[in-house]
Amino acid sequence: MIAHYLLEPDQRHNLTYLSESYLNYTPVPIEDLIGKRGKNQRNMTDVDLGLLSNYACEDADITFRLWNYLKAQLEKEDLLKLFNTIEMPLLPVLANMENCGVRFDEHALTEFSSNLKNDIISIEKEIKDLAGIDFNISSPKQLGEILFDRLKIIDKPKKTKTKQYSTSEDVLDKLRSKHEIISKILEFRSLKKLLSTYVEALPKLINVSTGKIHSSFNQSIASTGRLSSTNPNLQNIPIRTAKGRELRKAFVPSGEEYIFLSADYSQVELRLIAHLSNDEDFIKAFINNEDIHIATAARINNVNLKSVTREMRTQAKTANFGIIYGISAFGLSQRLNISRKEAKQIIDNYFISYPGVKDYMDNNISLARDKGYVMTIMGRKRYLRDINSRNHIVRSNAERNAINAPVQGSAADIIKLAMINISESFQSSGFVSKMILQVHDELIFDIYKPELESIKIVVKNCMENAIKLKVPLTVDIGTGNNWLEAH
């Protein structure tokens, strides 16, 4: 599965699919043994042993045959080293994290939960009073009809691709001044999200025998090389809003003698752009330990660092993130709520300020055109078969991937390497502390207090020195009695 993930990161990797694609053979479907998915599906333990052994042996046989083929392919594509030195060693590290889990104190949320429910009920009433009718606020379809047919708050409402009225945050945010109902709807949505996705869902996932939440980390989903997390997804726990952050108080150390430690890379993707693009000024900004958004604002506005205003920094920050994603003048203008002309000016100034970055992007796109793929720092590949498409939407998408994939993917390579090194170091030191979560540029640990000072050093070292770049990699460390305090 992982071998195929490296070879074709944006395809599927399940055994049936691989067998059909590479061995031209359809394995015995699991449904033949346990019936169709649903409530009547039987348990594996009920299956006749003869049938079961055939099925199990076939599984092993196919896996082995696939490996013979995929091994040669990895070699041919120069991916064997990535496979052997990163992905395979990472596998038991992730297994350990899943097995260990994170303690979740649902009682920490009792008060928050009841406040949330009360707030939702009262906002719900206010919204329905303003609308003058009872309806389901959570239904975008009904909501759109209320706002644009009944209340007629604007003339030409934006529609979705299925011709429904769009009620996305983006759209509603711009309508706040048109009617007092809008802000209440946005508030309702965010509170409802917190309640249903997190406050009510997370306690159900506490394992009764460990008292912890054991998320799954998927190693073969994200086409850039990132991990993903499911059941629950612990990589999207809220942090930006005050109420959202409250949730993090429920993620706690495993015992009295334990404390949380969070270690996150500072601006790892922008540092990678500096490194990969070799842009002199971008590199200098990081070597001088400047605030990269202030440094960027100073350069694109052609002023000195001290004259950078808050607004200039915000624009530069958005531009910096836009650059990572291969943004257009249109996209930036939407983001900053400015005209396209002004946005284009910012982008032009950006590329004049950082000519190396411009060259790097152009080179990556032409590399993708020539070779059909782009690569990360550790040789992870992403094939971009649409890069020469005549359809400009499809082609533009591939071009943005050509820019983003090496950056996002290299960051994934680096933190994976750090995780492997940290795990080895924990083992050789005999630490009982555990690495329990990864959130793309952040690692979270359940630390046995007597080990705290040693572990701070180990973690910082492993992360900052995972790889040598032309700019320093820096890591911020925090500790506390829950995830919020540690971050």
Next chain:
DNA sequence: ATAAGCACGC
């Protein structure tokens, strides 16, 4: 069961 629309993270 699946798609659409939405919202949360990095």
Next chain:
DNA sequence: GACGTACGTGCTTATA
């Protein structure tokens, strides 16, 4: 004239 920022997961509603 349409389109417009990368990568994910999961909830609710609507529909098949």
